[in-house]
Amino acid sequence: MRAYKLLISEEKIASKVDDLARRIASGMGGSTTILVGLLTGSVVFLSDLMRRLNHHGMSPQIDFMIISSYKDSTDSPGEIEIVQNVRIDVKGKTVLLVDDIIDTGRTMSAARRLLYEKGASSVVICAFLDKPSRRKADIKPDYYGFAIDDQFVVGYGLDADNRYRGLPFIATLEE
Numbered sequence: 001m002r003a004y005k006l007l008i009s010e011e012k013i014a015s016k017v018d019d020l021a022r023r024i025a026s027g028m029g030g031s032t033t034i035l036v037g038l039l040t041g042s043v044v045f046l047s048d049l050m051r052r053l054n055h056h057g058m059s060p061q062i063d064f065m066i067i068s069s070y071k072d073s074t075d076s077p078g079e080i081e082i083v084q085n086v087r088i089d090v091k092g093k094t095v096l097l098v099d100d101i102i103d104t105g106r107t108m109s110a111a112r113r114l115l116y117e118k119g120a121s122s123v124v125i126c127a128f129l130d131k132p133s134r135r136k137a138d139i140k141p142d143y144y145g146f147a148i149d150d151q152f153v154v155g156y157g158l159d160a161d162n163r164y165r166g167l168p169f170i171a172t173l174e175e
Contacts, residue, residue, distance in 0.1 A: 004154065004164070004171035008146060013156060013169065016145040017045070017128075021052030024096065024126065024143055033060040033094045036086055038067060038111055041100035044157035044165065045128040045145075049098060060096065063088040065114070067107050080110045091119030100157040101129040102144070105137035112139070128156065129170070146170075 035053075037046035050062065066083035095115050102108050102125075112123045130144040154160050155167030164171075 002160075003174040004167075005174055006169055006171050007148070007151075007153060008156075008170035010168040013145075014048075017048045018052050018055075020126065020143055020145055021049055021056050021058075024049075024124075025053055025056035025058045027143075028058070028094065028096070028124065033058065033096055034086075034088055034090055035060040035062050035096050035098060036090075036111075036115065037062070037064050038097070038099040038107065039064050039084075040066075040165070041157045041159070042098050042128075045100050046098045049126070061088055065111055067111050067114075080106060082110070082114070085114060086118065089118075090115055092121050094122040094124060095120045096124050096126055098126050100127070101131060101153075102127040102139065102141055103131045103134050105135045105139040108141075109137035109139045129153070129158075 063086045068081045115123045125141045126143040127141045128145040130147045133150045153170050154164035155170045157165050159165045
């Protein structure tokens with residue numbers, strides 16, 4: 001296992017997730033909401049966010065999509081593969097689309113398009129991390145936890161070769 005350098009602590013993450021949940025619950029009001037996580041990276045953030053949303057008065061349905069654009073690489077080649085689409089009927093409903101990070105934006109853009117094609121009335125985007133300097137698609141999160149520079153990060157669901165997802169903080173890998 002490679003060494004890593006702490007970027008965002010576990011305590012800062014917990015505080016930010018609660019703040020996001022409070023803002024989302026307040027901003028989305030009583031809309032019928034379905035929480036859709038993009039697997040695999042979103043699973044840690046989505047789990048924490050869903051519990052905090054419940055604490056702030058929301059109890060959305062949960063579903064997942066698997067859309068891949070990385071193919072075991074640290075740099076997105078731009079090709080999108082849809083492995084699993086949502087199974088819950090989203091027609092006429094508000095979807096809160098959740099991911100760990102928006103990097104190029106291609107995956108999030110494809111997921112949003114698919115949800116609108118399935119009849120979602122609104123797709124609200126929430127990412128734990130936003131990396132706007134790498135954006136290739138015209139997409140911005142409605143809610144995000146932290147904006148980061150162009151650096152490769154792991155932890156809190158983010159991986160390098162499917163490792164480090166379980167770290168309770170965000171870090172950069174040391175060479």
